[in-house]
Amino acid sequence: MHPLDEWIANQVLTRKEFADKLDISVATLSRYLSRDRVPKPKIMRKIIEATGGVITPENFYFIGNYKDVQFKKSFFGTDLLSIEVLNANEITSILDRSEYFIKPYGTLLNSQKNYKNRTLINLFFEDSTRTITSFELAAKRLGMNVINMQIETSSIRKGESLIDTAMTLNAMHPDILVIRHSLSGVPHLLADKVRCAVINAGDGQHEHPTQALLDALVIRRRKGKIKGLKVAICGDIAHSRVARSNIKLLTTMGAKVNVIAPKTLMPNGIENLGARIYNDMKKGLENTDIVMILRLQHERMHGSYIPSPREYFRFYGLDIIKLRYAKRDALVMHPGPINRGIEIDSQLADDIDRTLILEQVELGVAIRMSVIEHLISNIEN
Ligand code: CP
Numbered sequence: 001m002h003p004l005d006e007w008i009a010n011q012v013l014t015r016k017e018f019a020d021k022l023d024i025s026v027a028t029l030s031r032y033l034s035r036d037r038v039p040k041p042k043i044m045r046k047i048i049e050a051t052g053g054v055i056t057p058e059n060f061y062f063i064g065n066y067k068d069v070q071f072k073k074s075f076f077g078t079d080l081l082s083i084e085v086l087n088a089n090e091i092t093s094i095l096d097r098s099e100y101f102i103k104p105y106g107t108l109l110n111s112q113k114n115y116k117n118r119t120l121i122n123l124f125f126e127d128s129t130r131t132i133t134s135f136e137l138a139a140k141r142l143g144m145n146v147i148n149m150q151i152e153t154s155s156i157r158k159g160e161s162l163i164d165t166a167m168t169l170n171a172m173h174p175d176i177l178v179i180r181h182s183l184s185g186v187p188h189l190l191a192d193k194v195r196c197a198v199i200n201a202g203d204g205q206h207e208h209p210t211q212a213l214l215d216a217l218v219i220r221r222r223k224g225k226i227k228g229l230k231v232a233i234c235g236d237i238a239h240s241r242v243a244r245s246n247i248k249l250l251t252t253m254g255a256k257v258n259v260i261a262p263k264t265l266m267p268n269g270i271e272n273l274g275a276r277i278y279n280d281m282k283k284g285l286e287n288t289d290i291v292m293i294l295r296l297q298h299e300r301m302h303g304s305y306i307p308s309p310r311e312y313f314r315f316y317g318l319d320i321i322k323l324r325y326a327k328r329d330a331l332v333m334h335p336g337p338i339n340r341g342i343e344i345d346s347q348l349a350d351d352i353d354r355t356l357i358l359e360q361v362e363l364g365v366a367i368r369m370s371v372i373e374h375l376i377s378n379i380e381n
Contacts, residue, residue, distance in 0.1 A: 002033045003059045007051055022046045032060060037329065038222070040353050078378045079191045079198045080371055082207045083248040091253060094370050095217050101141075101366040118376060119145040119174040123166070124201065125181045126299075130336055130361055131201045131210070135178050138368035147174075162186065163193055170194035176375060179203075182299070184241075197375040205239045205300055211335050212245035214367040216253065218360050219290055222331055227254030232285050232326065233275070234260040234316060235294030235343050238267040239301060242335045243294060247273045260284035262316065264305040265296075281316060285325035292333045293318050293344050309342045319345035323354065331356055 008018045019029040022043060031037040038060045039047060047055055077085070086094075120139040122132050132148065139146045149169070156165055162181075169177060176197045179187040184204035191198035202208040220226055231250055237243045237259050250257050251274035259266070259275045271277055278284030285291060296306070306312040323330065332348065332355040340346040349355055 004047065004051070004055050005033050007054055018050070021050055078375060079187075079200075080209055080375065081188050081191060081198065081200045083209045083212050083245045083252070086209075086249075086252070088252055088254075091213070091216065091249060094213055094367070094374060095220060097370040097373065098213075098217050098363070098366040099221075101369040102363065115139075115142045115144045115376065118142075118176075119147065120176040120178060120372065121169055121174045122146070122148045122178045122201075123151075123169065123180075124149070124178075125151055125162075125186075126202065128180055128201070130364060131180065131208075132178075134361070134364040135199075135201065135368050137365050138372055139176075141365070142369055142372060144175075144372070163190065166190040166194050170196055175379060176372060197379055199371065199375070202241055204241065205244070205297075206241050207245045208241040208335075209245050210364070210368055210371055211242050212249040213371065214360060214364040215242075215246055215292070215333060215335070216249055217363050217367055218333065218356055221363075222356065223289060226250065229255045229289040230258070230287055231255050231290040231292060232258045232260055232288040233292045233294065234281065234284065234318065236265045236296045236305075237261045237270060237294070238265045238305075239297040240294050243270075244273065246292065247275045251275070258284045258288065260316070262306065262312075281318075281322050282325050285322065285330075288326040288330055290331055290333060291318060291323065291326050292335075293338075294335070295337065295339050295343050313342055317341070317343055317345060318348060320348055320351075323348065330354075333357070333360060335360065 005015075008015060015029055015033075016026045019026040022029070023046075024043060028037075032039050044057055044060075120135065122135055124132050136146050136148060154160075154165065156162075160168075166177065170193070174196050176199060177190070177194060178199045178201045179190060180201040181187065181203050184206035187198050187200040187203050200207055200209055202211070216226060219229065219231070223229055231246075233243050233246060238261070243259065247257050247259070247270070257275040258278055259270055260278045260281055263279055266277060266279065296312070318332065323332065332344075334344060334349070334355075334357050336357060338344055338349055338357065340349060349357065
């Protein structure tokens with residue numbers, strides 16, 4: 001029974017009477033109660049007020065029994081370099097455990113293992129705001145020591161090679177090295193040289209596994225499932241590691257994926273990952289549940305791929321008009337950083353009814369806590 005249904009029954013009210021208090025139809029209230037829809041902020045505020053704060057927004061996201069799931073010994077290896085090494089059960093295990101970490105973060109520290117003698121090093125050779133900060137927060141919330149290597153002031157500037165740098169850090173016995181690099185394959189190369197666990201935090205245009213995992217968590221919480229959903233990934237597919245990791249994860253979990261881009265930004269062979277290719281937003285967005293938007297990744301472009309940002313926005317930038325091609329309740333995601341007015345309309349980016357950008361950032365911490373815990377368990381065993 002939905003907690004709000006229970007509250008309504010306890011007040012000796014009918015659904016109709018409660019719906020009248022909110023100025024909505026009983027059909028709309030029933031959709032909230034069946035978790036088919038999340039109330040808009042105005043209605044959410046009325047519900048919180050009417051129930052004296054007993055019911056909160058959290059009650060409307062699909063959380064099933066996930067939060068009761070305790071940590072299970074994981075079965076993938078001691079590194080997380082790519083989504084393709086994970087099967088559906090392993091992905092589900094990481095997502096389920098993340099639910100446990102979402103609220104309250106303190107629970108773990110009272111009931112679970114102590115990681116205070118464990119160390120995580122962030123080794124980012126490429127810029128980051130979300131990923132580096134959330135790995136730091138995740139490790140600290142688990143009680144670990146965290147070191148953020150400052151590449152600009154490191155001995156790399158004196159000519160030390162990538163491999164020598166990684167082996168030097170490894171000699172100090174960290175437990176996890178989180179690596180981001182502009183070249184595809186660097187985390188794989190370094191994982192072969194070091195004893196500690198390696199997490200790929202984004203390598204060139206290859207993969208960004210923890211981004212795909214956090215995106216999956218957001219989708220599952222909002223839609224109640226991943227299997228059977230239709231997801232459109234739109235934008236610079238050619239240079240996107242997020243697109244590759246997401247296509248692999250979503251197809252492994254039974255979703256259908258459309259990729260939409262101009263021909264110049266659509267890589268050869270992407271259909272081999274199981275995605276359907278579209279060069280037109282109208283056709284590609286038809287009947288989709290989730291629309292994932294990607295920015296133009298100029299840092300990986302060599303040459304000119306679009307006539308102008310203005311023309312790109314006209315044909316491929318997502319705004320409320322183009323979003324109408326998708327399902328009525330389709331939700332918008334973006335891994336960030338966003339470029340307003342180029343791949344996404346600024347107003348749509350701020351529309352909390354349709355767009356989940358900050359929720360993606362928020363859940364990134366829980367996903368990374370779960371990944372760290374899985375890997376440390378594997379090191380121990
Ligand atoms: N989504 C993502 O990887 O963002 P950052 O580059 O800020 O880490």
